[in-house]
Amino acid sequence: MENLLGLLRVRVKRGINLAVRDVRSSDPYIVVKMAKQKLKTRVVKKDVNPEWNEDLTLSVADPNLPVMLTVYDHDMFSKDDKMGDAEFDIRPFLEALKMNLSGLPGGTIISRIQPCRTNCLSEESNVVWQDGQVVQDMCLRLRNVECGEIELQLQWINLPGSRGL
Numbered sequence: 281m282e283n284l285l286g287l288l289r290v291r292v293k294r295g296i297n298l299a300v301r302d303v304r305s306s307d308p309y310i311v312v313k314m315a316k317q318k319l320k321t322r323v324v325k326k327d328v329n330p331e332w333n334e335d336l337t338l339s340v341a342d343p344n345l346p347v348m349l350t351v352y353d354h355d356m357f358s359k360d361d362k363m364g365d366a367e368f369d370i371r372p373f374l375e376a377l378k379m380n381l382s383g384l385p386g387g388t389i390i391s392r393i394q395p396c397r398t399n400c401l402s403e404e405s406n407v408v409w410q411d412g413q414v415v416q417d418m419c420l421r422l423r424n425v426e427c428g429e430i431e432l433q434l435q436w437i438n439l440p441g442s443r444g445l
Contacts (some may be wrong), residue, residue, distance in 0.1 A: 281350060283341045287437035288314075288370060289348065290336045292321050292373055296419075298328040298428040301361040308363060310430065313348040314338045323354040328428075337437070340394035343374050349430065357358075363424025366400035366430065373416045373434050376407040378445050386411045402429050 288311055298308050305326040312319045324330035337348065347370060351363040376390040390408045395401035402421035407414060414419050415435050422428040438444065 284372075284439060284442040285340045285343060286442050288338045288340050289435040290338065291433040292332045292334050292336060293431040293433060294329070294333070295351065296329055296429040296431065297329070298351060299353075299363045299374065299425050300328060301353075301363055302326075302373050303373055306361075306363060307335075307354040308351055308382075309354055310338050311350045311352065313337070314340070314382045315342065315345055328437075340345065340370070340374075343371055344369075349432075351425075351428065351430065362424070364428050366420040366422050366427030368400060368418060368420060368432075370434070373407055373414070375412050375444060376416075376434055381409050381414065382412075386410055386412075390414065395421075408429070 292310055295308055298306055300306055306328055307323050307325050308330050309323040310321045319336040321334045333436045346367040348367045350365040353361040353363050372391055372393050389406045390409055391407045393405040400420045402419045405416060405418040407416045415433055418435050420430045
């Protein structure tokens, strides 16, 4: 517990234009990994634009480790097919958490992260002060696949007894 900074809540919102891996559709789910942790969403049947709206919570000890995300197509009788992957850096989000932001109006943009070759962002991602907390919305373009994007939102949970940021 003493090495823990806190908890990162990754809200997996939805997939957009995911690849077709079955006859006409796919049965997608997402696996999120950070260090030795591995979490997954439920399977959404026959949908290349799935809505998950699921919260996956990761323990953060090393802020330099990226969060890895892989989309799979669930298959009943064979190995699940990969439908692309992405990763994202949590450091810009954690930097914003260290600032004293109380008193700021809701919706204030704290920082902007631009898409570039070294990240998987498909559009600008903003770290925002909203409802008394720091949140980051992002849309990730999947790699190693012909198409697909995943929308996420990051939130932070402070833990009593953790070393904090």
